[in-house]
Amino acid sequence: MPRTLRQTFAMSRREIMNDPQFDWARNRPVRRRLAAGYVALTCAAAALFGLGVQTGSLWYIGGVILLLPVFVVLIGSINASVRGLTEIRTAELDEWQIARRDAMFRICWWPALIILGAAAYTGALTGLPAGLKAGFAFGAFFLVLCLPTAALAWTLPEEPEA
Amino acid sequence: MHNRIALLRAEKGVSRKELAEAVGVNFQTIGYLERGDYSPSLELALKIAAFFGVQVEVLFSLTPFQPLTVQLARSA
Numbered sequence: 001m002p003r004t005l006r007q008t009f010a011m012s013r014r015e016i017m018n019d020p021q022f023d024w025a026r027n028r029p030v031r032r033r034l035a036a037g038y039v040a041l042t043c044a045a046a047a048l049f050g051l052g053v054q055t056g057s058l059w060y061i062g063g064v065i066l067l068l069p070v071f072v073v074l075i076g077s078i079n080a081s082v083r084g085l086t087e088i089r090t091a092e093l094d095e096w097q098i099a100r101r102d103a104m105f106r107i108c109w110w111p112a113l114i115i116l117g118a119a120a121y122t123g124a125l126t127g128l129p130a131g132l133k134a135g136f137a138f139g140a141f142f143l144v145l146c147l148p149t150a151a152l153a154w155t156l157p158e159e160p161e162a
Numbered sequence: 163m164h165n166r167i168a169l170l171r172a173e174k175g176v177s178r179k180e181l182a183e184a185v186g187v188n189f190q191t192i193g194y195l196e197r198g199d200y201s202p203s204l205e206l207a208l209k210i211a212a213f214f215g216v217q218v219e220v221l222f223s224l225t226p227f228q229p230l231t232v233q234l235a236r237s238a
């Protein structure tokens with residue numbers, strides 16, 4: 001029997017992230033598709049945002065707003081596909097999960113810094129059009145926001161059977 | 163690191179989930195241990211050994227374990 005919204009809100013983050021209803025996302029091909037989809041969606045939204053700023057047309061910004069629910073669903077699915085490793089409290093993770101999460105944060109630290117640095121450099125020190133700067137900053141922010149989770153989704157091995 | 167978790171688990175008829183609950187980890191972690199994808203902490207190794215009632219060196223080794231058939235042939 002499906003859960004009510006109230007029952008779902010009463011569940012802990014760990015229970016939600018380990019919910020069997022997300023098992024469809026917990027295999028490598030699906031996880032990788034979700035991660036690639038996130039990158040593609042970020043690029044598309046950044047392009048729309050940049051065009052919106054450049055042209056001053058609200059249609060493009062409207063497009064970005066329309067993409068927001070897709071973003072929310074996609075980020076939730078990626079999180080559930082890695083069983084919430086990057087968002088559940090450390091006390092609720094076991095040692096393998098902590099080791100994987102910490103390793104991914106270490107790996108993502110420099111790429112994230114480079115992406116944000118490049119966005120800051122483009123925004124502050126180049127004479128590029130405002131739309132390009134805005135699109136780049138938007139894309140960099142959303143890419144870095146979910147980088148460790150997407151990288152985990154891409155790299156985690158296939159889960160064993162229970 | 164090599165281990166005999168899968169062997170002992172099969173012998174005892176315990177699922178990964180049951181073993182995981184007994185030692186306080188997720189069942190995926192037991193699977194990754196069995197596959198050799200992860201080396202456990204000393205605490206977890208001791209907990210698993212205690213669950214099976216064996217010494218930790220019976221369960222874990224830095225060198226590959228001999229196949230059961232070889233051991234049986236030797237003891238026969």
